[in-house]
Amino acid sequence: MRGSEVRAQSTAIDSLSHAAYAQSYSWQQLYHFAVLNKVWLKDEVKNNFNRLDADAYLAKGNWIDAQGATQLRALELSTQGKTNVGGFSVWGKFNYYRAMEDSTRLRHQTRMHTDAPVYFGSLKNNYYERNIYSMEAIVQYCFDRQRLPMTVGVDYRVGNHFSNNDPRGRVADFQFDLSAAVGRVFPNGDIHVNFLYGYGRERVGVGYKNDKYANNTADPLYINYYMNGFGRAKDQVRDIRYNDDFIRYGTDFLFSREVFTDHKVFAKAGWRYEQQFFKFYDSSPLTYTPLNKYKRNAYDLDVLLKTSASDASPRVYRLHAGVVDGRDYNYEIAQNNYVYRKETLLLEASDRFKNISIKAALGYESTASEDGSVAISLAYKSLKPALEINQQIPLAVKAAIIPRICLSYNHVLDSEFSLPSVFIPTFTQTIMQHNHLYYTTSSYRVGAGLDYQLNNVQFGNVVLGVYADYWQPSTKVNGTNYIAIPGDDRFQAGVRITAFF
Template sequence: MKKLSLLIIFQCLCLFCYSQSNNENANQSLSNKVFNADSVSKNAFEFAKLSPFNIRKLIPLQYSNISVGFNYDKGELMEAQNAGKIKNTYIKTEGSTQLGSIFLYGLFSYHKTFEDSTMYNHQTRNNVSTPYYFGSPINVSYERAVYNLSALAEKNLLDKNLPIGLGADYRIGNHFSTNDPRGSVSDFQFNLIGTLGYTFFNRLKIGTAYRYGYGQERFSVDYKNNSYSQIVLLPAYNNYLINGYGEAYIKNLERDYNNDEIRNGFDAYINFESGNFGNLYFLYSHIAENQNYLRSNSSGRFNFNRYHLDKNSFNLLWLKNFRNKKLSINLNYNNSKGKDLNYIYLANNYLYNTEQIGLRNILTMQKNATRFNYTLAVNKSGEQRKDGLTGNDVEYNKLDLVGGMGFNKTFAKEKNWGIDINAIYSLPLNSSINVPEINVGQFTQRVIYYDYMFNTSTKIGGNLSADYSFPAFNQIQAGIKVGLTYLERIKMPDTNYIYLPGKDRFSSNISLNLYF
């Protein structure tokens, strides 16, 4: 009941935000559509959604959007535990408004996903570094339904020099496979943030925040046809446990457990605004998360693994306006380090480390009713996983180069159309793999080796999207957007591995977008 009440409260807040914008005229709806096509403004909008601290500065006062869409992905150029084919239908609504002196932002989204051909992965797909999970060597199909609600609020006190903010995010998911072995996964996550700042000389704003969150994932594996669970009859249908980053082993009894999560963290903010220099926004965030994998029943409480994850992120955004141009430079760094306590050995067995640093430059130029967006980005990412019991040590690093441009134009009678094209080139950097031959089994060949080959391959690809919008019902700007993405492998290290990633992957999207 408590979860349902929170769901209703947040949804009402989101819908309230949208209803405010519905009272605006057609010019407001067109303005929101144009804002969405402005890459510099949209990038700042996404930055602001990280916390309540910057929503008043970087989110429009009256912005409302509803998007209903369908995504389709297909291809074997993917990580081993991804799905060969994915169909995703979604609806997303978000909006902002001001209620008295309080600035509000709200979002609601729902995703219904059908995955075909996924293996060794009875998971939620949200906890990618987990050291403890079930998996099946045979391909299964998954259905997933995920709801997400978030709300941010900010109010200025002391003559607008003391901004305080509150934020909440709530996600619930239901995931289940439709063929044996039938994984059933349910999860919820609830996160809170409170911010406090102070403004000096109308230019310098500093602040801090406290973050708290908790959640739970519940896992079980069962069989509709009980004969599939008999090892002698059909060994391919065994349930496996992955505990660390070594070989999976059969676990056909007690096929259920929970993962209880607790998070604590803090943020630090520095904003500087100057007409000549531009506006600078800096955010540092640290979150410490503890995950406890266990089973509780009438016989008692049984602990299997305890996992601690430290997350650090730095995000720097610089915005500069010129006469008919806008420039955005975004520098970000993210690092996550995980360490488990394996209760079988009462010692640490699994280590996880991932690091990402990126630089994104966007230039938006406007001439009358025409806008041009130019993007240039570089991103370096890497990951390392170690398993103490087996001695496995796998590390990769890669560099992604992205360039693109977009065109958007508003015509007479408030009609608007645009087109965007982007290209990506991904190349491997220093990587290493150390897996003792004695430890090589099916999981090593089909997951560990496979993922290493995917992440050390050279790839090239691109994205093309186009949209057209028009006024509807005097209050709404309605539009259709379509997009195509293609990624191809052009080079892969020479090995004698049996299982290798495919040649390419294709994605498409179509959506109906309404702006108020």
């Protein structure tokens, strides 16, 4: 990007108020794209943009997947922003999430690795509490007269998840990712190569407070189940304790280029490899018994096109395509047993017409999971259109309201399901039938929100907001196993306070 164009871009972004920048779908789509890919932090993110968010919400309803909570109360606090220190561009984010889940059943875990083949669960509803802390930081510096950008990113997360009724479970986790990129700036664009390395651990332990449940083998509600594969569940009343030690690494190739006088394209092609090693720790000479080694390759293509930023808000188009391939090595049967594949495609467009912002999206997803040893498989394909609109309505010189509405639909195109009824445990039948009914039933979502914006107050712009969302399947869900049937709907409502400074 030429020097005059960099100054024009910076002036266009920086002349906006923080609230206007945050309310524009176009600017925010570009913001999240630049922060996710890191290397365009300096020129594509508004300088000195800082925000503090507090979000409290509750959700209730049984239209959830097998890992969801029928009742949920959550609080989320976060702060993020960008600043320039000398020649360095610095962006950081801190997020705290606390949730109280009144009823979680079937699959209990951190939810970081939802396609992992090893987890534990029970048929009984459990009360769970979750505390998750995450921190991200990006630092960018340009050498050689702004022609050689160097970018470093750090991502750290630590979580604690536990239930306090029988059967009791506790999952502790952490992960750390480090990335580094080097690039070259040309008169009409730039190129970068990024490298990533990360590692982490999930530590699982399950027990009982009441001894009468610890020795129970008759009531299926109080039996713990251990899953090693897509459908290889077995009851294990005691001693469910294992670690998932994982490593990941990958690389990205990124570039941007001006394709016309008022258009610029950004693109990233990336690859990630992750290995998850599940181990049961014991007193053996090796100190552990290996359970499963799950290897996962992810490929993604992310392309964004924006118009000139000289207008109050650019027009932005984005295409994201991804493929995930996973396969395990199950040490209990000494061979590969579980395979997983997911393909996604997402098209998004954002624009602003006077004081109305519009974001439209069309997504496609194809997911297939299979367990070879017990002949269980689930595959489905779905199309997901979505539309979101907000409008800024001035009330006075220093105040405005912003109503918002969003609509989305999940249309199932095709599905396949195989679940042999012979010798399949109750837990396996329940979790598989539940997810089959949930993921292969079309559904829709309707959402609305209203923000009240105060401008030029003593410590910056402040936005107070309320919102609500409603989900419902488009047809009645029926099944032979009544405890496996998802519910009829789900409702979520919350309040949010955002301060810009």
